[in-house]
Amino acid sequence: MGMMNFAHGEFIMLAAYALYVFAGLPFPAAVASALLTGIAIALLAERVAFRPVRSADLSTQLVTSLAVAAILQNVVMVAVDARGQSVATPASLSESTTIGGISVPNLEFVTLGLTAIVLAGLGWLLYRTRTGLAMRAAAENFDMARLLGVRADRVIAISFAISGALAAAVGVLIVMQTGQVTPTMGLTPVLIGFVAVVIGGFGRMFGAVIGGLLLGALSSLLGAYLPDGLAPFRDAIVFTFPVLILIFRPHGLLGGEIGKARV
Amino acid sequence: MSGAGFRSRSSAAVSLLVPLALVAIVTLVGASGTPSFQGTVTLILCNLIVVLGLQVFVGNSGVYSFGQLGFATAGAYITALLTLPPAFALLQTPGLPPLIADAQLGPLLATLIAAAIAGLLAVVVGLPLMRTSTLAIPISTFAFLVVVYNVAANWDRVTGGSSGLVSIPTTTSVESAGLWAAAAVVLAIAFKWSASGYRLQATREDEVAARSIGIGVMRERLIAFGISGVLCGIGGALAVHQSGVLNPTTFYFGATVTTLTMLVVGGARSVLGAVVGAIAIATVNEMLRGLENGADLFGAVSVGPAPGLAAIGLGLILLATMIAMPHGLSGGREAGELPWIRRLGLPATALPPGTSGVVAGRTTGDPVEKGVLRAEGITLAFSGLRVLRDLDLELAPGEALGLIGPNGAGKTTLVNVLSGFQAPDSGAVTLDGVDVTGRTPTRLARDGLGRTFQASLPFPHLTALESVAVGAMGIGVGRRRAATVAADVLSRLNLLGQAALPAGSLTPAGQRLLGVARALATHPRYLLLDEPAAGLNEVECGELVQILRDVIEDFGCGILLIEHEMSIVMELCPRIQVLDDGATLCEGTPEEVQADPAVVEAYLGSAFLAAADA
Numbered sequence: 001m002g003m004m005n006f007a008h009g010e011f012i013m014l015a016a017y018a019l020y021v022f023a024g025l026p027f028p029a030a031v032a033s034a035l036l037t038g039i040a041i042a043l044l045a046e047r048v049a050f051r052p053v054r055s056a057d058l059s060t061q062l063v064t065s066l067a068v069a070a071i072l073q074n075v076v077m078v079a080v081d082a083r084g085q086s087v088a089t090p091a092s093l094s095e096s097t098t099i100g101g102i103s104v105p106n107l108e109f110v111t112l113g114l115t116a117i118v119l120a121g122l123g124w125l126l127y128r129t130r131t132g133l134a135m136r137a138a139a140e141n142f143d144m145a146r147l148l149g150v151r152a153d154r155v156i157a158i159s160f161a162i163s164g165a166l167a168a169a170v171g172v173l174i175v176m177q178t179g180q181v182t183p184t185m186g187l188t189p190v191l192i193g194f195v196a197v198v199i200g201g202f203g204r205m206f207g208a209v210i211g212g213l214l215l216g217a218l219s220s221l222l223g224a225y226l227p228d229g230l231a232p233f234r235d236a237i238v239f240t241f242p243v244l245i246l247i248f249r250p251h252g253l254l255g256g257e258i259g260k261a262r263v
Numbered sequence: 264m265s266g267a268g269f270r271s272r273s274s275a276a277v278s279l280l281v282p283l284a285l286v287a288i289v290t291l292v293g294a295s296g297t298p299s300f301q302g303t304v305t306l307i308l309c310n311l312i313v314v315l316g317l318q319v320f321v322g323n324s325g326v327y328s329f330g331q332l333g334f335a336t337a338g339a340y341i342t343a344l345l346t347l348p349p350a351f352a353l354l355q356t357p358g359l360p361p362l363i364a365d366a367q368l369g370p371l372l373a374t375l376i377a378a379a380i381a382g383l384l385a386v387v388v389g390l391p392l393m394r395t396s397t398l399a400i401p402i403s404t405f406a407f408l409v410v411v412y413n414v415a416a417n418w419d420r421v422t423g424g425s426s427g428l429v430s431i432p433t434t435t436s437v438e439s440a441g442l443w444a445a446a447a448v449v450l451a452i453a454f455k456w457s458a459s460g461y462r463l464q465a466t467r468e469d470e471v472a473a474r475s476i477g478i479g480v481m482r483e484r485l486i487a488f489g490i491s492g493v494l495c496g497i498g499g500a501l502a503v504h505q506s507g508v509l510n511p512t513t514f515y516f517g518a519t520v521t522t523l524t525m526l527v528v529g530g531a532r533s534v535l536g537a538v539v540g541a542i543a544i545a546t547v548n549e550m551l552r553g554l555e556n557g558a559d560l561f562g563a564v565s566v567g568p569a570p571g572l573a574a575i576g577l578g579l580i581l582l583a584t585m586i587a588m589p590h591g592l593s594g595g596r597e598a599g600e601l602p603w604i605r606r607l608g609l610p611a612t613a614l615p616p617g618t619s620g621v622v623a624g625r626t627t628g629d630p631v632e633k634g635v636l637r638a639e640g641i642t643l644a645f646s647g648l649r650v651l652r653d654l655d656l657e658l659a660p661g662e663a664l665g666l667i668g669p670n671g672a673g674k675t676t677l678v679n680v681l682s683g684f685q686a687p688d689s690g691a692v693t694l695d696g697v698d699v700t701g702r703t704p705t706r707l708a709r710d711g712l713g714r715t716f717q718a719s720l721p722f723p724h725l726t727a728l729e730s731v732a733v734g735a736m737g738i739g740v741g742r743r744r745a746a747t748v749a750a751d752v753l754s755r756l757n758l759l760g761q762a763a764l765p766a767g768s769l770t771p772a773g774q775r776l777l778g779v780a781r782a783l784a785t786h787p788r789y790l791l792l793d794e795p796a797a798g799l800n801e802v803e804c805g806e807l808v809q810i811l812r813d814v815i816e817d818f819g820c821g822i823l824l825i826e827h828e829m830s831i832v833m834e835l836c837p838r839i840q841v842l843d844d845g846a847t848l849c850e851g852t853p854e855e856v857q858a859d860p861a862v863v864e865a866y867l868g869s870a871f872l873a874a875a876d877a
Contacts (some may be wrong), residue, residue, distance in 0.1 A: 004402065052586040058398055059327050063527060064585040066329075070520045071578035077571035187516070191409060195400040198395070232417035237405040239413075243391050246403060250394040 004058075006047055006065040009186025010072035011167035014041050014173070016181045017076060020087045027090050036169045041072070042164025046157055054142075054156070063189070065100060076183045084182035086095060087175050091253075107176050114169060119209065125162070134157050195242045201252025209255060269456070269729055269746055270612055274599035281598035282448045282538040286311070289542060290441030301437045302505060303549065307504035308440035310543040313518075314525045317493030317538035319454055320487045321526060326397050328488070330388075330404030331495045332514040332522065333411035334381040338496025339514065340422055342377040342417060343431045345564030346370060346504070348438040358420025370434040370504050377500040378403065378493045385492020386485065391486045397470070398745030399600045408519065415511035427510025435504040443501055447494055451534045452597075458736040458745065459486050461725075465733045468722035472778075475682065475716070476785050477708030477737035487735055517574065521548070524581040530591025532724065535598050535656045540591065546576065551576045595724060603848045612728060612763045614860055635659050636712070636789045638822065641690035643845075650676050650847040651687070658821045660788050663811070665836035665853075666825045672842040675717060678791045681823075682714045683707040694789075707806040709738050713787030713820075717794050723767025727758060727777055730766045734784030745784070752780045755817070756810055771798045776807070789821045790814070796828045808834050832856075841865070 018037035018108055022030045045068050053064045096103045128130040134155045137145040145154045170189055175181060193208075196215055202206025222234045230237075245253065269384020270278070286308070293304025317331050321491045325451050343354070344359060352364040368376070454460045461485040466473040470480060503509045521544070540844055551573035583592065598604060636658045643651040651673045658664050666674050679685035681692055683704040691700045702710070722730045732742075732749035740748060753759045756776050760771060766777055773782045775795055782790055795811075796804050808831055815822060826832045832839060833853040841848040841856055842866040849856060856862055 067581035072576040074571040200401045235409045236413035239410045247391040
């Protein structure tokens with residue numbers, strides 16, 4: 001939609017908290033409730049906060065999303081606790097499977113599989129369906145799409161619902177990996193996402209994927225090979241990396257059009 | 264102020280004195296309170312300095328930065344390390360070089376050093392970041408904030424790690440914080456009213472138009488980013504000398520949201536807004552904090568302790584402001600520009616009566632007239648669609664060339680190529696014999712190429728006078744002289760009466776003329792006008808022809824006129840070039856062009872000709 005949403009991290013966080021609140025339910029039901037929470041909170045934020053500033057400039061939307069993020073984060077702090085809470089995860093996920101002599105945690109399979117399904121599904125939705133066409137049209141030129149009969153409010157609500165569902169998936173995966181939830185847990189993933197988009201170039205799904213992979217690879221490599229003295233600075237180095245790319249490619253690796261001024 | 268000025272002396276004085284008075288009131292109220300109240304007010308004043316730092320960059324550039332608190336962190340740590348007594352330094356920061364560990368500077372010197380280093384850091388960080396787009400800057404500055412936090416939290420032997428530093432000398436008093444805040448107000452206003460400040464504001468109002476008048480967007484953003492870094496560094500340094508403790512989260516995400524809320528609620532475009540916002544939000548924040556600790560509302564509703572309540576409140580205020588009042592409490596105006604202050608009868612600008620007598624352009628007989636703007640073999644395709652095919656064009660100073668053709672013929676694209684907004688696939692543009700193909704619009708504007716846009720692209724929040732003056736500033740003319748040039752150009756275009764109005768409030772015709780005036784203020788030798796008469800009525804069209812005729816005569820510049828209103832082209836241009844489908848169809852005098860059957864066919868279609876023949 002040509003907008004960046006700081007509050008996406010809080011969608012992730014709230015979905016994860018749903019997992020914590022509904023920990024008593026059977027695991028699939030708890031995951032379903034997390035998914036529904038992610039979608040519901042995204043739709044709510046769209047209706048209350050983002051729709052009123054839709055026609056405003058990108059900076060206004062960005063600051064609006066920052067406000068939403070701050071509100072959601074602190075609501076959780078007041079309602080639950082500022083400290084983290086631990087969440088039990090199914091034992092089957094923490095076991096490992098041995099393939100060709102390498103022991104791989106089951107969770108890695110789930111993460112990989114889910115990522116592949118989400119990417120394929122998103123690609124299919126955006127590029128192979130009517131709704132996807134409408135979404136891309138609305139992202140390209142909102143007013144024109146509207147004039148052509150695209151039901152803009154619905155399209156935007158759908159894209160928020162999708163982003164809420166994706167956030168929930170991320171939230172569940174993070175909880176599976178770390179076994180806990182904190183009010184600020186959304187900050188890092190959303191920042192990584194933003195930086196990936198900046199590296200890749202705005203408005204390019206493929207660019208964001210490349211940017212994300214680069215960041216992930218860099219983070220792992222640094223984790224493995226950084227000398228002990230520098231190890232604590234891994235995140236600092238990872239986030240300095242985009243700056244180096246931007247020196248040579250100010251508009252990202254693939255150089256998207258959004259954000260560039262038009263004549 | 265002699266000659267023309269952007270504001271009258273009284274209006275300028277009000278704009279400066281009102282925020283200073285607010286700072287003075289806060290300082291005096293703070294100084295009269297209990298020691299703990301004094302501490303609170305001191306921190307509010309430090310926050311105010313950081314918010315002013317934000318205003319210098321965010322307010323004037325319109326680009327949000329989420330990283331400015333990183334400079335506050337840098338300033339705070341530097342001054343803390345420089346002032347820590349050696350015994351404490353040895354205990355908390357064993358990794359510090361002995362030179363710094365043993366140093367125990369006075370707070371003033373340490374604060375100045377901290378400010379200088381924070382500013383330097385801002386310039387170094389800003390060099391790559393300012394190259395990126397308006398949308399990438401908020402994100403990459405946020406990444407910078409995280410980097411600073413990570414370094415502060417993990418460099419245990421120097422920063423004390425996540426537990427931070429204690430026993431930092433507490434030397435900042437309410438009075439000294441107030442003095443620094445007053446100095447910051449003066450600096451912020453001085454920058455806003457400087458030539459660099461005006462150029463930056465023009466990029467906020469319209470980046471494309473700003474580049475067309477010679478403004479280097481990256482350079483102006485970088486200057487403000489550096490100044491902002493200095494102010495944030497000072498704010499951070501003073502704050503740490505109030506509280507005596509410092510840890511990596513002191514100026515992190517929470518403080519970023521708080522200071523941004525202060526700026527946005529007050530109105531980012533004005534210094535007054537930064538001051539009002541900082542004071543108002545700080546007051547609300549303190550009240551909410553009181554609630555957090557539990558309180559009885561009017562003795563009826565009892566609220567238990569709820570940490571985080573203040574942050575929720577601030578978030579809601581920020582959200583409501585963005586939705587309902589995006590220009591903030593001040594409306595983005597300085598005190599002297601407020602409507603109810605205006606009504607007191609302050610003159611808005613200090614304009615000379617009538618023309619100033621300064622000729623903005625070059626006089627006739629200038630040797631410059633010998634040059635020529637030439638395009639040769641320009642070819643351009645947009646993903647396979649050939650828009651320009653082997654086009655040639657020539658324009659001499661003092662000449663008026665009409666460029667006509669049906670919609671989609673490539674007229675505007677050709678102007679974009681000539682003015683550097685679009686690089687051609689092949690072909691060359693030469694300016695007075697020098698190959699300028701590939702030069703940026705900014706550079707070309709300084710080389711003497713002016714242009715206007717079909718969509719006018721005004722600077723809505725600058726006054727008409729400022730909009731035109733910034734054109735002169737774009738090519739390096741100083742602020743005062745630019746005001747004189749602008750007044751002169753405006754009077755030639757009969758716009759002097761509207762000089763003090765915001766450009767956004769002018770009629771469409773007025774904005775179009777203002778676009779011409781803005782380009783003229785850059786002293787162009789070649790002026791490319793893209794449909795200047797669109798939306799003008801018959802009377803205004805007649806005036807436009809007269810104005811353009813005077814422009815050619817007085818300024819001696821060559822005019823390339825794209826126009827669909829044929830009467831204007833025929834009347835003004837002795838030579839006309841007709842484009843169709845990206846190629847030159849014919850070229851000649853108005854009579855020759857009108858008589859050419861190919862031109863008639865291109866405009867009306869062969870079917871029409873066939874029908875007319877039948």
